[in-house]
Amino acid sequence: MSRRRKKAAPEMGAVRPTVTxxxxxxxxxxxxxxxxxxxxxxxxxxxxxxxxxxxxxxxxLDACERANVIVIxxxxxxxTAGGRPVWLGQVNDPDAAADITTWVENGGPGLADxxxxxxxxxxxxxxRVRHELxx
Numbered sequence: 001m002s003r004r005r006k007k008a009a010p011e012m013g014a015v016r017p018t019v020t021x022x023x024x025x026x027x028x029x030x031x032x033x034x035x036x037x038x039x040x041x042x043x044x045x046x047x048x049x050x051x052x053x054x055x056x057x058x059x060x061l062d063a064c065e066r067a068n069v070i071v072i073x074x075x076x077x078x079x080t081a082g083g084r085p086v087w088l089g090q091v092n093d094p095d096a097a098a099d100i101t102t103w104v105e106n107g108g109p110g111l112a113d114x115x116x117x118x119x120x121x122x123x124x125x126x127x128r129v130r131h132e133l134x135x
Contacts, residue, residue, distance in 0.1 A: 022070070024059035033068055045101065078111045084110075096118070
């Protein structure tokens with residue numbers, strides 16, 4: 001059993017989408033991902049999605065081999081429409097963050113199709129990791 005403290009996950013049925021940005025042991029560090037201003041990426045997401053989505057920082061999403069990891073969780077309406085959390089890895093390009101912003105502004109999972117380029121970043125984490133984020 002993990003000794004890491006769990007942070008409260010967004011309520012199922014959150015009014016807005018939730019964007020969880022990993023910024024712990026690997027993601028968000030210049031040692032793992034050089035040439036990226038990690039804090040600027042997080043700040044840009046928070047600024048551009050203010051009032052549209054909740055953007056939160058996670059210590060570790062346990063998918064370190066895919067640093068930087070961002071998870072987009074649907075709003076209540078998006079979940080009702082069939083949307084499920086979308087895991088994106090290797091989000092190390094400002095254009096990818098801009099594509100994420102555009103998608104979430106348009107409704108996010110279940111309500112809007114993501115830009116096709118985000119397919120290159122999408123991955124399925126282990127069941128254990130998915131449940132830890134959603135619990």
